[in-house]
Amino acid sequence: MIPSIETIVEDLAAGKITKSQAVTWLYAHAEGAANELRDQFAAAALPAIIAATGNFEGRDKIADNVSLAFYHADAMLEARKVK
Secondary structure, eight states: OOOOHHHHHHHHHTTSSOHHHHHHHHHHHHHHHHHHHHHHHHHHHHHHHHHHHOOOSSHHHHHHHHHHHHHHHHHHHHHHHOO
């Protein structure tokens, strides 16, 4: 389990963990946040994709919709980098 950011900072300040360990844990937090945002974007896109395509029955159609939702989520994440 990943410790909270507060715990990481406290443990680093107390000398309980090294800077390298702290960076590793903080990187894990950042990676988790990015994955959660990607999932949220895909979940937001999915209803519109289903409405637009009418594909909501059958495993293959659902898988196509989900793939398309994550394609759009990835595009949204990429667009966030351009500022």
